[in-house]
Amino acid sequence: MVDKTRPWEEWIREHDDPEHTLEKPEAMDDLVVLDVSYGNMAGLFTSSILSEFGAFVIKVEPPQGDLARKFTPYGLLCKDTGLGYLNEGRNKYHVTLNLKTEEGREIYKELAAKADVVIETFKPGEADEMGIGFRQLKDLNPGLVYCAIHTYGQFGPEAEKNRKKPDYDVVDQARCGIPAVTGEPDDPDIPEEVRAPTKQGNWMGWYAGGCWAAFGIITALLWRFKSGKGQFIDMAPPEGEAKFCDYHIQWYHQAKRLRGRVGPYDSAVFPYTFVKTSDGVCFISGFSDVNWAHLCNIMNKPEVKDMFPTIFDRLNPENQPKIHHIIEEWSARLTSKELEEVVMKHNLEPDAVGVVATAKVNWPLDALGEDHWWIRKTFTRIEDPNYGELLLVNPAANKMTETPPRLKWACRPVGADNLFVYKKFLGYGPARLEELKSKGVI
Amino acid sequence: MAKSDYFQWAAETFALERIFEKDEALKDVKIVELCTLILGPATPAYLAEFGATVFKVELPGMGDTMRSLTPWGHFWKKQALGWLKEARNKYHIAIDVHHEEGKELFKRLVAQADVVVENLRAGTMDKWGIGYRDLVEINPGLIYIANNGFGQWGPYVERPSYDAIAQSESGMAWISGFPGRLPMKSGIWLCDYYGALKAAVGILAALHYRDRTGKGQYIEYSQAENIMRAMDWTWIYQGITGKGRDRYGNRDVAICPSDIFKSKDGELVALAATTDHQFKALCQAMDKPELAEDPRFLTNLERTKEENAQALLSVVREWVASRTWFEIDRLARKYGFAAEKVYSGRDHYYDEHFEVRGFKWHIDDPILGDGVEEGVAPKLSETPGRIKWMGKAVGFDNEYVFTKFLGLTVDELKALEEKGVIGKWADFIGRTPPDDWDGKSGKIFP
Numbered sequence: 011m012v013d014k015t016r017p018w019e020e021w022i023r024e025h026d027d028p029e030h031t032l033e034k035p036e037a038m039d040d041l042v043v044l045d046v047s048y049g050n051m052a053g054l055f056t057s058s059i060l061s062e063f064g065a066f067v068i069k070v071e072p073p074q075g076d077l078a079r080k081f082t083p084y085g086l087l088c089k090d091t092g093l094g095y096l097n098e099g100r101n102k103y104h105v106t107l108n109l110k111t112e113e114g115r116e117i118y119k120e121l122a123a124k125a126d127v128v129i130e131t132f133k134p135g136e137a138d139e140m141g142i143g144f145r146q147l148k149d150l151n152p153g154l155v156y157c158a159i160h161t162y163g164q165f166g167p168e169a170e171k172n173r174k175k176p177d178y179d180v181v182d183q184a185r186c187g188i189p190a191v192t193g194e195p196d197d198p199d200i201p202e203e204v205r206a207p208t209k210q211g212n213w214m215g216w217y218a219g220g221c222w223a224a225f226g227i228i229t230a231l232l233w234r235f236k237s238g239k240g241q242f243i244d245m246a247p248p249e250g251e252a253k254f255c256d257y258h259i260q261w262y263h264q265a266k267r268l269r270g271r272v273g274p275y276d277s278a279v280f281p282y283t284f285v286k287t288s289d290g291v292c293f294i295s296g297f298s299d300v301n302w303a304h305l306c307n308i309m310n311k312p313e314v315k316d317m318f319p320t321i322f323d324r325l326n327p328e329n330q331p332k333i334h335h336i337i338e339e340w341s342a343r344l345t346s347k348e349l350e351e352v353v354m355k356h357n358l359e360p361d362a363v364g365v366v367a368t369a370k371v372n373w374p375l376d377a378l379g380e381d382h383w384w385i386r387k388t389f390t391r392i393e394d395p396n397y398g399e400l401l402l403v404n405p406a407a408n409k410m411t412e413t414p415p416r417l418k419w420a421c422r423p424v425g426a427d428n429l430f431v432y433k434k435f436l437g438y439g440p441a442r443l444e445e446l447k448s449k450g451v452i
Numbered sequence: 453m454a455k456s457d458y459f460q461w462a463a464e465t466f467a468l469e470r471i472f473e474k475d476e477a478l479k480d481v482k483i484v485e486l487c488t489l490i491l492g493p494a495t496p497a498y499l500a501e502f503g504a505t506v507f508k509v510e511l512p513g514m515g516d517t518m519r520s521l522t523p524w525g526h527f528w529k530k531q532a533l534g535w536l537k538e539a540r541n542k543y544h545i546a547i548d549v550h551h552e553e554g555k556e557l558f559k560r561l562v563a564q565a566d567v568v569v570e571n572l573r574a575g576t577m578d579k580w581g582i583g584y585r586d587l588v589e590i591n592p593g594l595i596y597i598a599n600n601g602f603g604q605w606g607p608y609v610e611r612p613s614y615d616a617i618a619q620s621e622s623g624m625a626w627i628s629g630f631p632g633r634l635p636m637k638s639g640i641w642l643c644d645y646y647g648a649l650k651a652a653v654g655i656l657a658a659l660h661y662r663d664r665t666g667k668g669q670y671i672e673y674s675q676a677e678n679i680m681r682a683m684d685w686t687w688i689y690q691g692i693t694g695k696g697r698d699r700y701g702n703r704d705v706a707i708c709p710s711d712i713f714k715s716k717d718g719e720l721v722a723l724a725a726t727t728d729h730q731f732k733a734l735c736q737a738m739d740k741p742e743l744a745e746d747p748r749f750l751t752n753l754e755r756t757k758e759e760n761a762q763a764l765l766s767v768v769r770e771w772v773a774s775r776t777w778f779e780i781d782r783l784a785r786k787y788g789f790a791a792e793k794v795y796s797g798r799d800h801y802y803d804e805h806f807e808v809r810g811f812k813w814h815i816d817d818p819i820l821g822d823g824v825e826e827g828v829a830p831k832l833s834e835t836p837g838r839i840k841w842m843g844k845a846v847g848f849d850n851e852y853v854f855t856k857f858l859g860l861t862v863d864e865l866k867a868l869e870e871k872g873v874i875g876k877w878a879d880f881i882g883r884t885p886p887d888d889w890d891g892k893s894g895k896i897f898p
């Protein structure tokens with residue numbers, strides 16, 4: 011019998027608090043993954059996700075290191091590695107291999123023959139031309155799940171036309187449709203240079219592509235469990251990120267109009283926006299009828315409720331600025347903290363019918379000051395033997411009772427795991443590695 | 453092997469016309485969904501594209517609030533566009549789980565399911581007697597995921613959440629937008645759709661583990677923690693420097709050049725080049741080969757230093773402003789650097805590439821007729837994802853699901869409907885079939 015005498019919150023915490031993560035098994039520690047991505051955070055994020063669930067990930071870099079080790083704000087390095095890679099080098103074994111040499115490609119094929127998954131970010135058709143693509147590897151390893159990540163994908167007219175173009179986050183984002191609907195609107199009062207399609211500040215194109223690639227890979231592995239067969243996965247990050255672009259293709263099909271940029275507003279729900287407070291900016295919502303009524307009560311403006319009685323009145327683009335102004339008349343007198351408190355007090359009243367959601371728009375440095383994340387181990391500070399003290403973000407979103415994902419180590423220097431990995435998989439000892447090194451293969 | 457051969461092979465391997473001949477990876481997976489809005493429902497929607505059987509359970513009558521979410525209140529054949537997108541491939545049933553008999557029905561469905569997805573406030577399902585502790589008793593191998601903003605425990609456990617709450621709390625909005633302006637909320641429900649994706653990845657990992665061991669588990673899922681994980685170097689940078697990350701417009705301060713510029717003909721062009729080869733290629737294309745030898749611009753590390761970045765970006769900005777998008781694209785293809793224009797919904801809609809790849813997916817729907825939706829993201833050669841139908845009215849599949857999966861008779865269903873345990877749609881926009889529905893099309897049974 012499952013114990014139901016204790017409160018849910020207490021019971022579930024006992025079962026999934028990351029405090030106990032290291033005592034538990036890993037979901038995917040039966041898998042070997044070869045990540046041969048280059049200069050591409052999408053590939054690195056894909057293999058990070060698999061490694062967080064327990065896969066043995068071998069990150070293959072050229073002897074001079076992955077270019078992604080140099081993707082770092084303002085050129086800031088931590089030893090040999092920039093901050094983007096340092097964050098996604100996690101849990102992986104870092105080996106070098108020169109795929110431009112014949113011998114390097116032969117060694118790569120031997121590793122791939124023993125792997126369950128290959129992740130690559132070559133230009134479309136490039137791996138195939140080098141003789142190490144899916145078509146060649148599947149003959150050596152019929153169960154291989156092979157994932158190729160590139161802006162244009164592996165087929166379709168643009169794939170061949172753009173086969174010389176590399177994959178970057180900024181082009182993935184531009185192509186996904188989100189910047190076209192994000193940013194300040196075409197209002198003449200707004201300076202022209204900032205009145206423009208706006209990308210997400212992070213590498214969202216790459217992270218979306220990487221996460222979808224992991225989705226595709228695990229899906230393919232589930233099928234392999236039943237069929238014994240591997241397959242080829244073509245992942246184009248712009249399509250991955252465009253999956254998040256609301257209903258935009260549907261909307262164009264039906265209305266033959268564009269949504270445009272609406273700043274902090276939303277075209278389908280309102281109020282659902284940022285408002286100014288006395289010390290910053292808060293998000294606030296109240297779009298369904300009950301929640302709108304609740305918001306009007308909290309603001310102590312019951313008369314406003316019936317001025318905009320339905321969801322559709324509140325969505326009317328003419329009414330949106332009016333509603334926004336009414337909310338700001340109230341919010342601007344409160345600090346962000348006070349606003350959060352007053353809303354929560356009303357939400358928790360026993361007779362409250364609606365719910366208003368609000369949050370301070372945090373500076374990421376302020377987010378680090380909130381207890382909630384530290385108690386839940388969203389972040390961790392580790393002392394890394396190679397890179398010193400680091401603040402890292404955990405795979406905290408999925409807290410699993412049986413097989414929680416985890417962070418084991420931050421990163422490893424270029425080629426740091428050559429001896430271990432080549433010995434374990436191919437039996438190469440120090441003498442053989444020395445020979446390969448002298449030939450420029452590792 | 454020759455390149456032309458490769459592209460022909462890839463086109464055949466992924467050909468749209470062959471998708472329905474192929475197997476579905478998740479066809480043995482049954483999912484019961486008790487969710488509203490996006491973060492919850494989008495999770496099983498992604499899995500349904502790859503063959504999972506999803507029972508979407510709604511309250512009889514009005515169903516999911518999402519059925520009202522559509523741009524400027526524009527309904528297409530009485531359907532909300534926000535809703536349709538995540539309704540695909542699901543079976544739509546309506547059970548009132550507040551009702552004792554409703555709970556029983558729900559439990560019988562879960563008893564034969566593999567996965568439960570819910571997005572209610574923390575502890576609600578448990579309070580109703582249909583939470584993980586109740587369901588695992590009747591289905592020990594169950595995988596149960598609860599999606600919300602802040603998790604099931606911790607100081608913020610009472611706080612409601614939406615996509616924009618996660619964007620705000622995490623700092624994601626702060627790092628987006630232009631310097632000197634307010635933080636910029638994403639124009640889309642990013643933390644919901646991306647959040648749902650990572651929740652689905654958690655389910656897939658749990659299914660993998662269950663294949664190996666037979667064990668199910670509970671997954672506590674937080675969308676705020678998920679977007680924090682995706683904010684790349686933000687946290688590690690703050691840990692090392694003690695400085696907070698700010699917003700930089702469209703410029704990438706970790707890769708240079710990487711920014712969005714305006715072309716002579718007014719297109720917004722994203723452009724990036726970082727390897728030696730790509731950067732030289734860009735310099736050649738700009739007819740400024742000497743820049744590639746300039747010590748300030750020799751490597752990405754040098755170029756990302758603030759002063760050097762400013763200098764280089766202004767050169768590139770000026771060059772893009774002097775060329776049309778067509779010219780830039782041609783040069784990027786010839787020399788090999790990254791350049792792409794900012795795509796709108798219209799661009800996606802008319803682009804042959806997205807059409808051929810099925811990302812613009814045409815559907816001849818039994819109830820709604822001719823429609824276009826966004827297609828599937830990862831293309832799997834042997835078990836490709838697909839869209840079978842778009843979305844149905846509240847309780848539309850009651851008869852089929854309760855008969856086939858729970859063995860109820862038509863008389864028993866009638867009795868349950870009279871008691872309000874199960875039900876159909878209310879006569880309200882977004883909940884009903886379209887006006888031109890003939891009363892039969894799309895019904896599976898009877």
